[in-house]
Amino acid sequence: MMELTILGCHSATPRENKHTSSQLLEVSGNLFLIDCGEGTQMQLRKAKVKFARIQHIFISHLHGDHFYGLIGLISTFRLLGRTAPLNIYGPKGIKEIISLQLKLAKSWTDYPLHFHELLSTKCEVIFEDQSVTVSTLPLDHRVYTNGFKFTTKVNTRKVNPNAVANLELEHFHYAQLQKGLDLTLSNGDRYENKALTLASDPPKSYAYCSDTAYHEALVPHIEGVDLLYHEATFLEKHQDLAAKTKHSTALQAAKIAQAAAVKKLVLGHYSNRYRDKQEFIAEASIVFKEVFLSEDLKTFSI
Amino acid sequence: MMELTILGCHSATPRENKHTSSQLLEVSGNLFLIDCGEGTQMQLRKAKVKFARIQHIFISHLHGDHFYGLIGLISTFRLLGRTAPLNIYGPKGIKEIISLQLKLAKSWTDYPLHFHELLSTKCEVIFEDQSVTVSTLPLDHRVYTNGFKFTTKVNTRKVNPNAVANLELEHFHYAQLQKGLDLTLSNGDRYENKALTLASDPPKSYAYCSDTAYHEALVPHIEGVDLLYHEATFLEKHQDLAAKTKHSTALQAAKIAQAAAVKKLVLGHYSNRYRDKQEFIAEASIVFKEVFLSEDLKTFSI
Numbered sequence: 001m002m003e004l005t006i007l008g009c010h011s012a013t014p015r016e017n018k019h020t021s022s023q024l025l026e027v028s029g030n031l032f033l034i035d036c037g038e039g040t041q042m043q044l045r046k047a048k049v050k051f052a053r054i055q056h057i058f059i060s061h062l063h064g065d066h067f068y069g070l071i072g073l074i075s076t077f078r079l080l081g082r083t084a085p086l087n088i089y090g091p092k093g094i095k096e097i098i099s100l101q102l103k104l105a106k107s108w109t110d111y112p113l114h115f116h117e118l119l120s121t122k123c124e125v126i127f128e129d130q131s132v133t134v135s136t137l138p139l140d141h142r143v144y145t146n147g148f149k150f151t152t153k154v155n156t157r158k159v160n161p162n163a164v165a166n167l168e169l170e171h172f173h174y175a176q177l178q179k180g181l182d183l184t185l186s187n188g189d190r191y192e193n194k195a196l197t198l199a200s201d202p203p204k205s206y207a208y209c210s211d212t213a214y215h216e217a218l219v220p221h222i223e224g225v226d227l228l229y230h231e232a233t234f235l236e237k238h239q240d241l242a243a244k245t246k247h248s249t250a251l252q253a254a255k256i257a258q259a260a261a262v263k264k265l266v267l268g269h270y271s272n273r274y275r276d277k278q279e280f281i282a283e284a285s286i287v288f289k290e291v292f293l294s295e296d297l298k299t300f301s302i
Numbered sequence: 303m304m305e306l307t308i309l310g311c312h313s314a315t316p317r318e319n320k321h322t323s324s325q326l327l328e329v330s331g332n333l334f335l336i337d338c339g340e341g342t343q344m345q346l347r348k349a350k351v352k353f354a355r356i357q358h359i360f361i362s363h364l365h366g367d368h369f370y371g372l373i374g375l376i377s378t379f380r381l382l383g384r385t386a387p388l389n390i391y392g393p394k395g396i397k398e399i400i401s402l403q404l405k406l407a408k409s410w411t412d413y414p415l416h417f418h419e420l421l422s423t424k425c426e427v428i429f430e431d432q433s434v435t436v437s438t439l440p441l442d443h444r445v446y447t448n449g450f451k452f453t454t455k456v457n458t459r460k461v462n463p464n465a466v467a468n469l470e471l472e473h474f475h476y477a478q479l480q481k482g483l484d485l486t487l488s489n490g491d492r493y494e495n496k497a498l499t500l501a502s503d504p505p506k507s508y509a510y511c512s513d514t515a516y517h518e519a520l521v522p523h524i525e526g527v528d529l530l531y532h533e534a535t536f537l538e539k540h541q542d543l544a545a546k547t548k549h550s551t552a553l554q555a556a557k558i559a560q561a562a563a564v565k566k567l568v569l570g571h572y573s574n575r576y577r578d579k580q581e582f583i584a585e586a587s588i589v590f591k592e593v594f595l596s597e598d599l600k601t602f603s604i
Binding site for chain 1: 314315316317318340341343344347348364365366370371373374377378381382393395396398399402403406407408409444445
């Protein structure tokens with residue numbers, strides 16, 4: 001189970017009630033922050049998020065509308081008394097920027113701050129724990145940019161509560177069953193795994209792709225994801241601007257979604273020139289029906 | 303005539319409806335931005351300010367709550383198509399921070415961006431034009447910090463509209479009268495200056511002092527100013543914290559205002575620990591009566 005909260009979904013410059021890119025993804029109780037435009041910490045407060053729960057921040061690229069809020073959030077973590085480590089994944093250079101700002105302010109962090117600087121232009125796994133794997137999705141933008149794919153891990157089998165209701169199981173018995181192993185209890189009773197378990201739910205996956213030009217090389221890496229966030233800065237009537245600035249149109253985002261056979265598509269990173277966001281839906285749904293608009297503070301369940 | 307708009311007046315971290323330090327000072331139609339905490343550009347939009355009118359930005363020190371919004375504002379100026387030069391006055395290091403962020407984003411400004419880096423620990427004039435002089439006010443904080451004093455220039459004499467109502471004056475005649483000169487018109491008529499003019503209004507002055515410990519050395523430099531903004535991060539019950547962090551209490555701010563015989567005192571830079579701001583007024587007014595609270599988006603006429 002994943003839950004995605006859009007903190008900001010507008011491009012370029014933040015305005016009153018229009019925040020720049022930032023998203024919060026909850027996976028099995030862990031919070032991952034993706035991009036961090038100016039004012040993200042205020043949006044986190046509006047979304048009633050406990051700051052200490054964020055342990056990993058992923059920055060797609062070093063354009064301001066995706067990371068100018070990071071230094072402020074890092075400072076606020078300190079002022080709030082944080083002690084838990086914070087991991088930051090982003091393009092090479094991000095450590096230098098943050099470190100310089102802390103140095104000139106004669107400031108510091110009381111918690112361990114780990115930078116994981118990215119250089120590769122290939123998909124790579126950059127984080128993994130018991131419940132999720134995070135991989136980069138190299139994008140095609142004016143500067144070095146990665147999208148990120150989050151894929152949940154699932155146990156091989158799921159314990160069937162009815163089947164084990166009358167057994168006295170220890171915690172490690174559950175782990176054995178989840179791994180697909182047969183069980184021998186202390187009294188010598190033996191059980192085949194399939195007698196006590198059910199097939200697991202399939203893994204869930206979320207792909208974040210902002211900012212990028214139309215980029216077909218992306219398709220195999222996001223094949224079949226449950227939710228794809230793909231930037232749609234422009235509409236087709238401005239496809240020349242999209243090409244020039246290495247952004248996508250709503251139609252192009254939909255073509256990528258269709259080619260990758262994703263389950264749902266969410267659009268965002270809108271240019272401020274458009275008033276009626278329904279035009280994005282109208283344009284994208286020509287080729288891909290399951291399309292939705294991101295809005296600041298809107299939540300999507302995956 | 304000056305008008306001061308508080309964009310943010312809270313310390314440390316921005317919250318929903320609590321913005322960090324930034325002020326806009328209008329002097330004879332020119333706009334000066336003083337400090338620029340995260341989200342200042344959103345506050346400028348709320349205050350309906352035309353961004354292009356800001357040509358000078360003064361940064362007191364390099365703590366985040368006073369300048370994390372600067373890089374975003376610089377970027378937004380470019381996206382809005384600015385061509386007019388922008389002047390930034392602030393501690394040494396500010397150019398390196400901004401330049402590094404622009405470089406790593408492969409970004410730039412299409413307008414001239416001039417940095418005036420400050421090093422001196424003495425009062426010095428850092429800007430002057432026809433209508434105003436801006437001087438630094440060295441403060442006592444954990445890092446190198448300046449306050450700023452804005453003093454209007456006034457003409458020697460003010461043209462008396464009733465006295466010149468029946469004369470056909472050119473633009474340069476007005477300038478001569480304002481300088482205190484007698485007038486000879488093209489028809490040979492001569493007028494003594496005092497027959498056509500009145501005494502000018504006295505100059506107006508505004509002093510911005512944030513952040514600082516109680517600092518008596520400041521007093522002679524702000525003597526008699528029309529409005530003093532002095533930080534009051536704490537109340538006296540937390541004077542130990544104020545001393546430790548080199549901030550002031552409301553009472554200390556009032557003592558400075560009293561010693562300098564300023565006309566009005568405005569408090570701000572409140573710690574987030576206080577709910578009832580009236581306590582600041584109660585404490586300060588023990589020694590200085592003309593004391594007011596700053597509030598986000600509140601305006602003071604000087």
